[in-house]
Amino acid sequence: MTASRNEKDVTIGELNRSKILRAAEEEFASHGYKGARVQQIADRAGLPKTNVLYYFKSKESLYLAILENIMRLWNSRFDEATVHDDPARVLAQYITDKMEISRSHANSSKIFALEIINGAPNLNDFFKDQHSKWMAGRVAVINEWIKAGKLKETNPYYLLYNIWGTSQHYADFSTQITELQGSSMGQKDFENATKNLIHLILTGCDLTVPAEFR
Amino acid sequence: MTASRNEKDVTIGELNRSKILRAAEEEFASHGYKGARVQQIADRAGLPKTNVLYYFKSKESLYLAILENIMRLWNSRFDEATVHDDPARVLAQYITDKMEISRSHANSSKIFALEIINGAPNLNDFFKDQHSKWMAGRVAVINEWIKAGKLKETNPYYLLYNIWGTSQHYADFSTQITELQGSSMGQKDFENATKNLIHLILTGCDLTVPAEFR
DNA sequence: TAAAAACCTGACTAGTTGGTCAGGTTTGAT
DNA sequence: ATCAAACCTGACCAACTAGTCAGGTTTTTA
Numbered sequence: 375m376t377a378s379r380n381e382k383d384v385t386i387g388e389l390n391r392s393k394i395l396r397a398a399e400e401e402f403a404s405h406g407y408k409g410a411r412v413q414q415i416a417d418r419a420g421l422p423k424t425n426v427l428y429y430f431k432s433k434e435s436l437y438l439a440i441l442e443n444i445m446r447l448w449n450s451r452f453d454e455a456t457v458h459d460d461p462a463r464v465l466a467q468y469i470t471d472k473m474e475i476s477r478s479h480a481n482s483s484k485i486f487a488l489e490i491i492n493g494a495p496n497l498n499d500f501f502k503d504q505h506s507k508w509m510a511g512r513v514a515v516i517n518e519w520i521k522a523g524k525l526k527e528t529n530p531y532y533l534l535y536n537i538w539g540t541s542q543h544y545a546d547f548s549t550q551i552t553e554l555q556g557s558s559m560g561q562k563d564f565e566n567a568t569k570n571l572i573h574l575i576l577t578g579c580d581l582t583v584p585a586e587f588r
Numbered sequence: 589m590t591a592s593r594n595e596k597d598v599t600i601g602e603l604n605r606s607k608i609l610r611a612a613e614e615e616f617a618s619h620g621y622k623g624a625r626v627q628q629i630a631d632r633a634g635l636p637k638t639n640v641l642y643y644f645k646s647k648e649s650l651y652l653a654i655l656e657n658i659m660r661l662w663n664s665r666f667d668e669a670t671v672h673d674d675p676a677r678v679l680a681q682y683i684t685d686k687m688e689i690s691r692s693h694a695n696s697s698k699i700f701a702l703e704i705i706n707g708a709p710n711l712n713d714f715f716k717d718q719h720s721k722w723m724a725g726r727v728a729v730i731n732e733w734i735k736a737g738k739l740k741e742t743n744p745y746y747l748l749y750n751i752w753g754t755s756q757h758y759a760d761f762s763t764q765i766t767e768l769q770g771s772s773m774g775q776k777d778f779e780n781a782t783k784n785l786i787h788l789i790l791t792g793c794d795l796t797v798p799a800e801f802r
Numbered sequence: 803t804a805a806a807a808a809c810c811t812g813a814c815t816a817g818t819t820g821g822t823c824a825g826g827t828t829t830g831a832t
Numbered sequence: 833a834t835c836a837a838a839c840c841t842g843a844c845c846a847a848c849t850a851g852t853c854a855g856g857t858t859t860t861t862a
Contacts, residue, residue, distance in 0.1 A: 386809070386859090404706055408623025412850060422811050424851090429809095433850065484705045487760065491698045492618055494763045501767040509768045531769060532784045536754045538761070543753030546701065549708045553715040554723045555745060570746040578792030600829090600839070626820060636841050637820090643839095647820065 391429050393419045395443070398436050403484040406492065407437050441489065441496055444482045445504075447475060453508070457518035461525045465537070465579070466572045466587040472541035473568040477561070483545035509534075526580045533579070540571055605643050607633045609657070612650050617698040620706065621651050655703065655710055658696045659718075661689060667722070671732035675739045679751070679793070680786045680801040686755035687782040691775070697759035723748075740794045747793070754785055 397418035401410045412433050416423040430436040452468040476483055489497060497505075509531075516530035544551065544559070544567060552558045559567065569588065576583050611632035615624045626647050630637040644650040666682040690697055703711060711719075723745075730744035758765065758773070758781060766772040773781065783802065790797050 390809085405622040406620035406702070406706070408619040409621065410623075411848090413848090424811055424853095425809080427851070428811090487705055488620070488702065490761050490764050491701055492620070494767070501764075505764075506768060528788075529780065529784055531765075532781050533788075535757055535761070535765065535781075536785065536788060539755075539757030540750045540753040543749055543757075547704050547749070547752070550704050550715075550719075551745075551749065553708070554720060566743065567746050567749075570743055571750065574742075574747075574750060574789070574792035576792075577794065578788035578790075580791065604839085625818090627818090638822090638841055639839080641821070642841090645821095 387429070390419075390421065390425070394421065394426050394429055394436070395440060399440060399481040399485065402437060402440065402488070403481040406488050407496075408492075410437075412436075438496060440482075440485060444486050445500060447479060447482055452512070455512075455515055457515055457522060457524075460584075461516075461519045461579075462576055462581040463584050463587075465576060465581070466584055469537060469541060469572050469575060470568055470587065472537065473544065473564060473571065476541055476545035477559075477564045480545040480548055483542050487542065487546045528579065537575060540575075601643070604633075604635065604639070608635065608640050608643055608650070609654060613654060613695040613699065616651060616654065616702070617695040620702050621647075621710075622706075624651075626650075652710060654696075654699060658700050659714060661693060661696055666726070669726075669729055671729055671736060671738075674798075675730075675733045675793075676790055676795040677798050677801075679790060679795070680798055683751060683755060683786050683789060684782055684801065686751065687758065687778060687785065690755055690757075690759035691773075691778045694759040694762055697756050701756065701760045742793065751789060754789075 394415065398410070398415045400418055401415045405411070405414075410433070412426060413423050415436070416426045419426065426436075430439065450468060450471045452464060452471070455464040455468075489495075494501070512534065513530040516525065516528075516533065519525035520527055520530075544564070548558065572587050573583055608629065612624070612629045614632055615629045619625070619628075624647070626640060627637050629650070630640045633640065640650075644653065664682060664685045666678060666685070669678045669682075703709075708715070726748065727744040730739065730742075730747065733739035734741055734744075758778070762772065786801050787797055
């Protein structure tokens, strides 16, 4: 341990915390919260278990820290869309953002999925305080688009579920996709899949795909 | 224990096996394979743990039995579709079948999702022996539709992923959906969501929704 | 330089886990 | 009625688990 501060002005503590979080993401994605082992996280991080517990009080603290990061990840430009915006552009951008997250943060997506599938025991506050409000706001905007004749009549809830289901599928089921295609999806593949999805969803809503998303 | 055979001609053994499988599905869906506890499964089934282990040799045997049932569940009419069939009808029926499974077998869908998210450690043979062949066959039919001008040009893989991602989402993320809508989806809701999805996917493929699926 | 803060880590602990084992009970067949 | 098959279940066990604890080492601060 030559110094707690290296040349990039990052402390050893920050480095190790980061290492542990990355290792924990992999372990939680592989075995779920209940099945994950602190010793395994430590092994993945290349640190002794008690060193992991020096930085994070418990397995649960670690998991909740990761969940918090994930919740922050879902923030997107879609959150600010209003009735004045063009639905085609907003939806295309949202899908693009979601697909990029699926590509660049596959483990986060997987952990979120695992948490929901397991009954979301750790997300009650998130749902009650933020998510439901967010949803109500987005549904309202979509309904305003419909009322303003900018979007064909549809159920806003189902529209959003379908966008989430498709975009998150590329992260969550990446193992299946890799097996079925014989190789994992690279950047180019994700770009193609994004275009394909934008085309499917927008055409399915009778919207024209904006030129920059083709 | 009045008799091993009740009036419906089912042995106590069959009854108990069934009870255990149902209990295990709930436990595996809630905690994943690694996080599930045989004692919890036993408690859910209302049997002593060793009685559970009398019927199923181990936790793993139980899990593999459930996975096998799930693999069987995925069989559908879509498996038999050929280039001679109408893609609109085939896809609409496939989506209908998938949505019905999501409604009636939510835990199965969740367990399948958990297995894939966790890296599919128990499905290697399934992927190599059956799933990849199945996929190659389905992709070929879709490509034949495209060649025959029955379906607009698209990537068959992405089309299927999008169908799976959307339909399975209703089962896998049912906790989130219930929270966001304030109540869980009933039969009527599923029918509406199915129609909405058929409309989205078929319209997105420039296909006309067959009358019986409107 | 000394003291405080940050970091590190092996030894240990109480509790939990997936089984094994042995033997008892019930049911069905003859 | 007897015996075999099916079913049941408490006691037990080796291994594993999430920590706690104590104390050592390194770095920073004044």
